[in-house]
Amino acid sequence: MSEHHFDEEEEQHLLEQREREAKREKRSGRREEPAGALSMNSLMDIMTIILVFLLKNYGDEPIKVIGEDLKAPESVSELGPEDMTTITVSQKAILVNNAKAVDVKNGAVDKSQKKGGEASLNIQPLFDELTEAIKKKKRETKLLGQTYEPTATIIADQGTPYRLLTEVMYTAGQAELSQFKFAVVKTDRKAFVAE
Amino acid sequence: MARNKRASTDEIQELNLTPIMNMVVILIPLLLLSIVFLEVSVINITAPKLSVGPSQPVEQEDPTEKLNLTVAVGAKGFEIGATGAILPQKPGCPVPGPTICLSKQNVDVTAKFTRARELFNAGNMVEGEGVLKEALDAYNWVELYNTLARIKTEYKDETVMKISADPDIPYAAIVRVMDVARFRLEKDTYSKSSEFWTASYKKSGTGQEELFPDPVLAVAQ
Numbered sequence: 535m536s537e538h539h540f541d542e543e544e545e546q547h548l549l550e551q552r553e554r555e556a557k558r559e560k561r562s563g564r565r566e567e568p569a570g571a572l573s574m575n576s577l578m579d580i581m582t583i584i585l586v587f588l589l590k591n592y593g594d595e596p597i598k599v600i601g602e603d604l605k606a607p608e609s610v611s612e613l614g615p616e617d618m619t620t621i622t623v624s625q626k627a628i629l630v631n632n633a634k635a636v637d638v639k640n641g642a643v644d645k646s647q648k649k650g651g652e653a654s655l656n657i658q659p660l661f662d663e664l665t666e667a668i669k670k671k672k673r674e675t676k677l678l679g680q681t682y683e684p685t686a687t688i689i690a691d692q693g694t695p696y697r698l699l700t701e702v703m704y705t706a707g708q709a710e711l712s713q714f715k716f717a718v719v720k721t722d723r724k725a726f727v728a729e
Numbered sequence: 730m731a732r733n734k735r736a737s738t739d740e741i742q743e744l745n746l747t748p749i750m751n752m753v754v755i756l757i758p759l760l761l762l763s764i765v766f767l768e769v770s771v772i773n774i775t776a777p778k779l780s781v782g783p784s785q786p787v788e789q790e791d792p793t794e795k796l797n798l799t800v801a802v803g804a805k806g807f808e809i810g811a812t813g814a815i816l817p818q819k820p821g822c823p824v825p826g827p828t829i830c831l832s833k834q835n836v837d838v839t840a841k842f843t844r845a846r847e848l849f850n851a852g853n854m855v856e857g858e859g860v861l862k863e864a865l866d867a868y869n870w871v872e873l874y875n876t877l878a879r880i881k882t883e884y885k886d887e888t889v890m891k892i893s894a895d896p897d898i899p900y901a902a903i904v905r906v907m908d909v910a911r912f913r914l915e916k917d918t919y920s921k922s923s924e925f926w927t928a929s930y931k932k933s934g935t936g937q938e939e940l941f942p943d944p945v946l947a948v949a950q
Binding site: 644655691 | 749753757771849866894897900908909922
């Protein structure tokens, strides 16, 4: 008698019915979850954890050392960065606290921007911008009751010529900054092995 | 039908998570892309004392004790000097030349630095970095370390090293010099580059034994 139950036509009918039922169920939202189906809840938990982790990391970095036209050199230094006045020397511009001070072309600042001709080390727009930034910083530290330290972080591209670097430091020195911190990408000594 | 209806009303009302899920799914790749998995560290530098005239008082130190170690990075190699004298040349180097010449004499580092800068300007960061690394690899870092370690053994209290360079030497090379000069490694002399770069720091007490960890930058004239 079982043979009668499973003839082709009936089987087809059963399958169709099941399909319809499944469709209906889908439309009306999951009503009865079959045992063993993937639960959305656990997935949701994972997502939430990842999201919180990423959001936390997002605002963590006090300084940006990598960008479109900027990559700090690699170093094995182990000192941590601090939040302070930053001077960024990218391939295209010099920025003070992310505000553009002067353009850079082929690893040099245009001589018209320098105070006292081509041989001068003083980059005037950078000096102005720095004095402004330092004034602000001094006010800030005074309000917070901290002591002002004349330090700045220099984030320079790895290809920056030494000449430009000294010009930037000289200008910063004129603006009464005496201690510098070079921002670098932390790496391992083994990364320097020559092929 | 009737049974269906009752079943749906009996059910606990679940929060519709679909829109939240949508948002989360969009946010995660966005944040993943924007995050740079890089650790940033800093190197402390003392500003070059190059203000015209003796504006700063000279440090009260016995002038005979002061080593005044200077490492100058040039296109041909390193020039190491101390208190007016320049160290004798390393054997095997071309005679009118720096103290430590390039380990790969046939590499034109100046051309490579220029090429790297051109590539960077053209926005080709990856290739430019490769060229820059090739140029840096031409320098004899091992011999620089050997020499510095030898000097340190003689002058145990010195920690300051002046660094100077030709005007177009890239920043990466300067940072590398500071890296080499920072700590003493397990051995005082190395002969092979691979051995040198894989060596670990020599421990002393709680930290590492220092070599010349206080770089002072001098101005390029």
